[in-house]
Amino acid sequence: MSDSKDSNDSEIRRGDFARKKGEVVLREHEYDGIQEFDQKLPNWWLFTFYGAVVWFVGYWVLYYYTDNYRTDQERIVAKVTEVKERREEALAATLSSLSDQVLIEEWATDPNIVASGEATYSQICIACHGAELDAKMSGVPLPGRPLNDGEWTYGKAPMAIFKMINEGTPPGEPGYNGVPMVAKGGGSLGPKDVAELTAFIIAKNPQDFEGATFDESGALVVE
């Protein structure tokens, strides 16, 4: 214990409370040779503590006693509703610029569009429909419908394919092997992505869309 007294400690007085301001007191009692100063609490430390307490009261009062804050549920529903409206606007805008003819003649022939459609395909669709669109992986059947067999259950027209991707299996339909496809629009795919995907699928099935004819509105004429 005495060996702890280096030169600095000569100024230190013993006592059980710091009576005089600014004077560091060493408490009388020792525990297994451990001594204790009785320094005043640092002011910045105290204010951190008091500040947090005041913050507590202030935050609670502001939230519960004023009408300025929405609940988490109100806030998130409002945001989702807003996003939904914007999605619908974007979809309407995309749809108004698209037709079967535009998709086949312009989108499906543009290599950049087809490439970004392919990129999306290999992110999202590949797990069920396979890299070669044959719904197989190394010979193992995948859950999805083959997209290269010339069968278009929900309509061959590109706009019908668009709708199928965007909204999923129509309600009430059993889906492939009894498994309906979930809507792919929203979530991570905007209408433009869906249109690009459609273009990619058209481009992969040239035999089905070669020499297509259209009516005045640009809709595919199915023989």
Add this chain to the structure above:
Amino acid sequence: MNTTTITYDDKTVRQFMIFSIIWGIVGMLVGVIAATQLSWWQMNGKFLEAITFGLFQGDGLQYITFGRLRPLHTNAVIFAFVGNMMFAGVYYSTQRLCKTRTASDLLSKIHMWGWQLIIVAAAITLPAGLTRGKEYAELIWPINIAVALIWVIFAVNFFWTLAKRNEPSLYVALWFYIATIVTVAMLYIVNHLSIPTSLIHSYPVFGGLQDALVQWWYGHNAVAFFLTTPILGIMYYYLPKAANRPVYSYRLSIVHFWSLVFIYIWAGPHHLLNTSLPRWLQMLGMLFSLMLWAPSWGGMLNGLLTLRGAWAKLRTDPVIKFFAAGVTFYGMATFEGPLLSIRAVNQLSHYTDWTIGHVHSGALGWNGFMAAGMFYWLAPRLWKTRLWSTSLANMHFWIGLVGILLYVAAMWTAGVLQGLMLGETNPDGTTLKYEFVETLKAIQVEYILRSFGGLLFLLGFILCAVNIWKTARSGQPHNDTVEVTVPETEKDEMPLGKTIFNDPVAYSLLGCVLLCLWFFLPPHADKAALIALVLLAVKGVHGFKRNGMKWNNWHERLLHNYLPFTILVAVAVIIGGAVQIIPSLLVNRDDNIEGRLQELYTPLELAGRDIYVSEGCYNCHSQMIRTLMPDVLRYGRAGHDDDFSHLGESIYDHPFQWGSKRTGPDLAREGGPLVEGSEHVRSGRRDNKWHWFHFRNPRWANQDSNMPPYPWLFEEKTDIKALPKKIAVQTQLGVPYEAMDKHEIEQAALDQATAISRTLFEGEAPVTYDGMPEATGEELVAEFSQRKIIALIAYMQKLGSYRVVEKDGPPEPTPLDPDSYRSLTGRSLEYRDGKTAASEAEAEPTN
């Protein structure tokens, strides 16, 4: 003056210390292996192949998947490494601070060996997949009982030693030990309340949100009272000893001790921010965490400032190096903690690796370094020799420090990066930019750096083990013998009444009562309670200014009386948990939920859920869509405005599986409705076949997935026979199952399993199984309807299913539910009165 000669029991200390080092190496090694599995899923089979020199071939063993290793790692580090280290530190210092030998050698022996047996039992059961499915509370119920018993034995031995002490007054280290023993007992027992269904399985008595609340009250305070308070006590003993300097401030000790133990216990709900936990609990969790910052830093200040005048030793003494760095990491972690508890920060950080970085700055920096410092200080004294190599200890320090910094920096980067990527939308603002797996791929470099950092820390720790081993070999086991003075001062005779009927206690307790009234009273009455609370605080401060000496003397006397002191500590730690948990138990019940009520699991789905829990899926997958845009956009279903997880959706889940980190995507919307025309088969987000192939080989679905394959689920049989008992226990716990007899339950499970198997093995594109290449579809159906994979698929397809509960009008004000009163202010009142924007427009007078 009477003197007496005492020989301390240092053998127990040596044993605890040696086991701490051994288990520490095991726990850290398991951590490193688990970490590498996140970078290379092959680090199971390939790892075994490497260490058996090619004898082992295959994808890997079920016993060492990430889902089973992570619980082993956390439990080993917390309870085996830090636990044994704490016991070593406590047994050594308590004897000296009490100037007496530990009360009972027999109890010490039972404690020491009992604890090691528990650890061995944990090391066997956790890899075997026997788990309760709650983090750091995974051990199965028979082991829980053993832990509780051993803890009580520790407590008896400790308090008995206090009673026999030859030092009338309790030193601050002992206050922290007392808080540890009392609080851990309370937390452990409440969070492990379960009803067994068999010798190795049980369901926790709490379900859903309440289980979440109890779990994180426990989980957070396991950090507080198992990893923090005992180590603070150890700091208060060993640091001034090693530095040979007086403790910086006794007053700070008092203030930060009482504020720490009182406030810490309230902070648990900060693990559940932005979830379906009621808002008032989230507020308490966040605000108490912020208030915790200063009390925590009080400990850091008292540690670091004690080193004033001893900083020169930093260059020469490895012990001081470790202590100084350890306390600094404590300060960093306890600053980061409140930061992460802010709801806005937590939006980004929660469910990412930022949290993992945070706990490791505490576990490696604070616990690991304090342990090392203490070992290096103790070893020469326990074996009466000199430390074998100071330079090896210095090397340990630097390797460990670099390891921690790499680890923590990597996890910060990974967490922030992944958090930002998960929330990033495309320029149109309505769709998400990244798939989950892309965010996982983006943090692969950080994952590798993390494994490397962890490996460095482990290597440093092995150097420590070598050093301690060599030190022990160079000396002889030594038990200190000292002559102590038997005190003449009186101790332990303060009557209980004197303890409680005293100004400081009266002010504190009255303050707590007013605090609760402020939280829970109806509008306006609560404001009156707040004003009364403020007035009381002013009066209290005034009283302290006038009678400070009296308060001081009372506390001095309290320190001479260990039982009243312990009782007051117990009161301080009980309040927070009680105020949070009891109202929730009364209010958040299935007859009082908003909008959605969980559909019950069928017997097969329940069996599947138990497999999910047993495989430790919750270690990577959450089941909680928070009330945040990134979560709802990513995991919510199209066509729902409010597709965040509602409180009622998991209310019957024993245990809850909300998770705490997402290395994989959230699964709350994985399930779906029944397929038309079937009573058994559901169609969730993904198809049965998708799940089949995905569990066989997750890379089949996505080549960047790091999930391990689960081939044994295709081989092992579901324990259908256990279901009747399980459902009986669920019913006992309040899950409203219809009465079914044993036969009906087993038949229901079999029927559903058969129906699901048919969707796989029959139809246009049946799946095959390479384990049974010759089998016909009918044979496969018969065989697989017994196997685990089908039960698990049944659960996946059910996950998150609920039915809509219509309620008219806004919620009723409910006692003990502050949020229900809030919803009656302002807008909600207008809503109740039928006053909407439209009706207001109509009310405008028109000409």
